Amino acid sequence: MNTALFIALRRLRLPIIAVILSYAISVTGLVLIPGADNNGQPVAMSWFHAFYFMSYTATTIGFGEIPYAFTNGQRMWVTFCIYLSVVVWAWLLAAIMALVQDRTFLEAMKRGRFSRQVRLIREPFWLLCGYGQTGALLCDRLGHEGQRVVVLEKREQEIFELELHDHGLSIPALLADARDAEVLMSAGLSHPQLAGVLALTSDDPTNLGIAAAARVLNPYVPVYCRSETPSIAESVLAFGTDMLVNPFTAFADELRLLLANPEAHTLFTRLTPTHGTGRLSDRPCPEGQWIISGYGRFGRLVVDALTEAGRPCTPVDPTLLNASPKEFEGVWQNELNELKEAYLPHAAGIVVGTDNDTRNLAIVALARQINPDIYVILRQNDDHSALLFQALKPDMLMVPSVMVARQCLAAMTSAMLPRLQEHLRDMPSVTVQRLLEHLPHEDTRVWEVRLNHAESPAIFAWFGAHREIRLGELLRDNRNRAERLNLHVVALLRGREFLAGPDEDTLTLRPNDTLLLAGKPGAHYWLSLTLRDEQVLAYVLDGVNRPDGLIWRWLASRRKDADRS
Structure with missing residues (x-):
């Protein structure tokens, strides 16, 4: 039984029973008490007429549709029934009002509505x-x-x-x-x-x-x-x-990619569904001494990334000291003084990554005041502080909620996209520059194609005929095969082998390959047409317009035989 209906019946059980009993008693009395017609002859009221009379009387409608005037006995009984019905109906209405305000009932109604919407x-x-x-x-x-x-x-x-x-x-x-x-x-x-x-x-x-x-x-x-x-x-x-999904790890991996291959980082930014990045300025990460303010889980991961890139780091964090809560503010003041006097004037960059947004803003403001050219990596914990953090114009901004959303959207787009980030650092610069040159900046669409019978029946049939197909041939425009579609294969998955930036001119496709493609949104439709329609695929690969349908194929074969003879 529906939970909300069960709660309603349980809450209204006694009032409903009282209304039923009041009607039963009232109707039975009207049937048993004799009436009289205009000539004084006895008249008995039927069960239907008695119920009809009580219906418009108890609900205060009062039609007054009475064939004969009531006797004194009937009037006394009706007076009793009127007060009885008013009491039980008031009880029922009060119970209904209490029910519609009952938290349990409202939650049951919401849950039932929610379940129906999902179904x-x-x-x-x-x-x-x-x-x-x-x-x-x-x-x-x-x-x-x-x-x-x-x-x-x-x-x-x-x-x-x-x-x-x-x-x-x-x-x-x-x-x-x-x-x-x-x-x-x-x-x-x-x-x-x-x-x-x-x-x-x-x-x-x-x-x-x-x-x-x-x-x-x-x-x-x-x-x-x-x-x-x-x-x-x-x-x-x-x-x-x-x-x-770990936002700290995701940001550290993005920082590693930026330090190792800035162009590959730009490419990955274009391939992500949001086209977003934690990098807010085009300045390269400078070499030299770096200061880490906030040496927690986030700070440690950033230190590892910077150290791997040959940038020495100095953690400055009062939580590393064994200070009591009463002494904590004083320790922070000492650390700020130490930053101001010893570290900030000569630092190449600073990572501000505590879990307190107010403290992060204060440290960055101090750093920029002392060293205007310092490279700033800043952590923002609360989205409601976005305007304040953007006003400071950090070089890189880490927002945990945004990092998690980007990671999830990338995985939803294709399981190959997060894996691609691991291979971008080793991608040849020629391939990176080629993709950056041809991929649009804002409206790049990324999608995944599997060369199997379900998703690509046309090309799978050609595989069955032992036809060798190169990757570049498949990317020809099916409207004019002399041109190519405005898309590129970013990665290929073949079994357990992952190829980032494959050579489109030499790579031979195999059944069950998975392609990660990027390009204009319209190119998705034209490629899917090539992969599903054998006639279109034949034109793309061989330049032959094959006739469609049994009659046209028969006529084409007759014409071919006539030409041979």
Whole structure:
């Protein structure tokens, strides 16, 4: 039984029984008490007429449709019935008013409405656990691209924020704990159209519980989990989570790529779905001494990246000292004085990465005052402080929620895209420059193509005929094969072999290859037409316009035989 209906029946059980009994008593009395017609002859009221009379009397409508005047006995009984019906109806209405204000009933109604909305979804959707800052970015991006999202959030304020924002599509949302298995099931964990589960709350243990429940209840659906704690990250990976998202690690990897190959970093920025990056200025990361203010999980990862690139680092963090809470502010003042007098005037760069936005802003302001040319890598913890951080114009800005959103969107676009970042540092500069030259800046679209029977039936049939196809041949324009489509193959996956920036002129394609392509949005349609239509593929590869249909093929064969003879 529906939970809301069960609660309603339980709350209204006694008032409803009282109304039924009052009607039964009233109608029975009217039937048993004899009446009289205009001639004084006895008249008995039928059950139907008695119920009809009580219906318009008890509901205060009062039609007054009485064939004969009541006797005194009937009038006394009707007077009793009127007061009785008023009392029981008042009781029932009061119970209904209390019910519609009952928190349990309202939550049951919302959950029932939420479950119905999820069941009616007929296209692929993502289950997002934890709205917050990251969830808002993902919902906005996915919603405006036409992808459905279902949200679970246990903070009422975040649900309120979700309802205020326009994300392009209606987003079913439920105020509940996503660790609850029943909640996950009602949110569509077993739905056939579920594309994946995103465990992106700000609490790592909660994300672990969500990932574990999702993996156990539906082991076939992809699960992306956010975790910044190493011990919890190991547990998440032990459950077989498809992707572990750590904003600190993601930023450190981006910094490594920037230090090792700036052009490859620019290429990766164009390939990411948001075309965003933590790099806000074009200045190269300078060599020399670097200061690390905030030597926590984020600071340590940045130090590793800078050290690998040959840039020495000096951590300056009062938390490294054994200071009591009362002494902490004094220690901070001493550290600021030390920064001002000894480190900042000669430093090439500074990394400000504490978990306090106010303190981060103050340190950057001090650094820029003493050393205007210092390279600044800044951490922003709260999205609501975005205007303040942008006003300082740091060279690189790390926002955890934005980093997590970028990582998730990249993995949603293609599982090859996060893997590509690992190979970009070793990609030849000629290949990087070629891709940068041809890929558009703002509207680059990235997608994945599998050369199998389901997604590419035309080319798969050619593979069966033992026809050798080079990658460059496939990229010809099917409207004019003398030209090529405005797209490029960024990577190729063949079994366990991953090729970044393959040579399009020499590489021979094989069945079940997976291509990661980037180019103009319109090129996606024309390539898919080539991969699915054998006649189009024949024109692209051989320049032959093959006739379509049995009759046209028969006529073409007759003409060919006539030409031979």
